[in-house]
Amino acid sequence: MTTFQSMIAQLQSYWEARGCTIMQPYHTEVGAGTSNPATLLRVLGPRPWRTAYVEPSIRPDDGRYGENPYRFQQFYQYQVILKPAPDDVLDVYLGSLAAIGIDPAEHDIRFVEDNWESPSLGAWGLGWEVWMDGMEITQFTYFQQAGGIELDPVSVELTYGLERIGMHLQKVRRAHDMRWSPDVTWAHVYLDNERQFSTYNYELADTAMLARHFDDHEAEAVRCLERGLPLVAYDQVLKCSHAFNLLDSRRAIAVTDRQAYILRMRRLSQAVSKAYLAAQAETVDA
């Protein structure tokens, strides 16, 4: 049986063999692997870049106290960025499924239109959700814009939903029963985590503090930008984003304020992206 960890190892070696730099998860909470600077910033500008990494996605509002078979406030994505997007990228992707034991000829694999947009990152792209026998297993996106900047060359992003694929490979209906390693299940590793974080996210998180943190991190991002430190500023943007997500799960954001918060994050992302690009242009031969 393919354990969760061996499936990840297989993906790592598949993409490593295709020239990807294997990165590690980012150290700050992100809602998706896209927000990791290895994606959002590296897709900017002309330099080629190929990377693959696991990203824990932190989405406070998706928590279900561990009671739902496949919805959690923390789940794992496998993120691949290919810049520029190769011509045969769909077939290369199908190859990665074969590498983890999914024979594309045995299944009904479908590429169904799905267009992605992140208003707070000023980013959007066109692509598909990949269906395997009716189940969505991957998001496939040709990035068109990030940080409000048109991308050239266009990168392709593959985001695998690891728990779903793992559950399918192991023929279990609840993530809880999925083997992480031969002797340990997902529940063993994460069930308590889900319970505690769901409680915190929905019931306990200090909303006044979070609102303050949002303001503080925003101000800090601006200061970092003024000193020409876009990478540091971007971390502050990510912290704003996590504070926003927690405020949201605490239902502390009125519909009227939501747009304003998103706009503030978008402005920062755009400023960071611009500064990052400018810095990159200066060091282009380094």
Add this chain to the structure above:
Amino acid sequence: MPDLLIEIGCEELPASACCDAEQQLPGLLIGALAGAGLPAEAVRIHVAPRRLTAIAEGVPDERISEGSEQRGPRADAPEQARAGFARKHGLPAEQLVERDGFVWAMVAPATVPAAELVGAVVTEVASGLQFAKTMRWDGGRFSRPVRWLVVKLGDQLVDVALLGVTAGEESHGHRTAGGAVRIGSAATYLEDVRGVRVVADAAERRELIERGLNQAGEWIDPMGALDEVVYLVEWPQVLVGGFDQRYLELPQRIPITAMQSHQRYFPLVRDGRLEPRFAFVANGGDPAVVVRGNEEVLVGRLQDAAFAFEKDLARGLQQMLTELARVSFLEGGGSLADKSERVHEVAGQLCERVESEPGTRDAVLRAAELCKADIVSTLVAEFSDLQGYAGSVYARHAGEPEAVCDAIEEHHRPVEAGGELPAGEAGALLSIADKADTVAVAFALGAQPTGSRDPYGLRRAAAGIVAIALSRGFELGLGELMAASVHRLVAQGHDLKRKPLESVPDAVDFVLDRVEPLMLEEGVSVEEIRAARGSGVSGPLPLAALCRALRDARGGERLAALRDAYGRCSRIAAKGAEEAATAVDTSRFEMDEERGLCAALTVADIEIADAAARRDFASALEAAAAMVAPINAYFEAVMVMADDPVIRGNRLKLLADVASTLRLVGDFEQLPG
């Protein structure tokens, strides 16, 4: 004569892009070929997720152009102009001939082989395609990246490159079970790709799918999944899966929505009852594996739905109602509790106006209180399509009368242009009250649509009001309903962004705008619509009735005479508006024709008002036309601009009154003369 084949090979196209291409390709190909001087006998289009294929049958072997003499620039024009002219006709400059003060090109008869011309045709066709959304990649811009191109004229390969690919003979079949294939010619195309597991023709795929579904049993498709599914597969295979009987204990629309929304499955029924089975269309794979996978996905969704349903029942409709105060409706428009309260008030007024039965009225008012509760339900959070339906189920569970439950379910209708209308009167009234409030409040808050931006779906809401009012013959009094909404909004403590005196008439006009497309469909002209709008009628029903009356009167002599008579009155009245008396003084009349016109006006006033109240605008037009003779007699005999300012003012006022009475049946000056 050879056939031309163009196959543009793409990464999986969205279903909507396939449909766009299918519609546009025939015109594009015919046009491009005609432009190249190669008119084809027929075209056929085959569209599938990975290919857009256009075939022109019977393309001429060559373009034959006869010899001609073309006049160019003047003989004394600069050298540059002469050279350009020569180049245009493919001649060396020294072969130009001078005659009659001009330069001439003697173009010899020419024959150009079609093979040399079709490359440009292909480029024109591909670049002419318009998609709702396009993306960039290395190769260019299209709906999705283009990965190969096959162009053949007869069995000859045509040399052309576009969007990053060069034409070849090699096509590609089914993504996982096909492989590459050499295309022989247009004649063999469908069979060539069938060999690599592709049914390229959409109509054929639809037929295969329908046949498969029919074999699976009696299937339903209330959400219209089939139209999309046809373009999601290249090698359709209808399979059947099952699920546990216990999910059929859920109200029917819940499992149906779980099957149809997102998953695009087709529920199977027997004697009108759902069976615990569903049909779906796969694009390949091992049937046993594919069925098992899809069953698991559906069970997951049914579990979610059942869980949500039970949770909602445990929470109860009353509890949901109390939560509405915490959910915002429009920015600055307060909560959904505020909205429900306004809808309740507007609905009450509407019931009085249309004189609904007391029973209907009670149902409408109770449903107005309850109809937004399901927005906070877990089920609607999972399946937004169930809004309204979920509320009706929970209301029934709470013991509400059937009429109330039906009105809650129906008040979202119509959900799209031309969609199904509420079946019952209570649902129809509640739907109008809800939509009128949404439009009125959005306009009062400055959130009206701008250009193509309509984030709150106000056009759809307005079109819904119009469709229901016209089909039921409701007299709405839209202005009063919307004013009531806005007044209540203020009473609820919300600040307006615009004065009600401006926003309410704007909102009414906005709703009346939605009458226009319906009238155009009924053969009313743009000018007749404008004339009817100019009458100042303030409801969809009278507006539609007046439009139709003007249409029916079109071309008649009486209407033409009325138009002219009205024009004379309104023009002179407008010019002399400042001098006009405040009221007509009959003692100041000097001529019989003045008295005659005044008497005719009194009669017309009564008859027009009477006919308009009955929405009988044909009679109203008759009554107006009866004014033509007295008006014309008046202008024959009476000098309007009399020297005595009092007499003049009196005459101007009479004409102004005549014009405004006539305008009640249309601003005739909008009509073509």
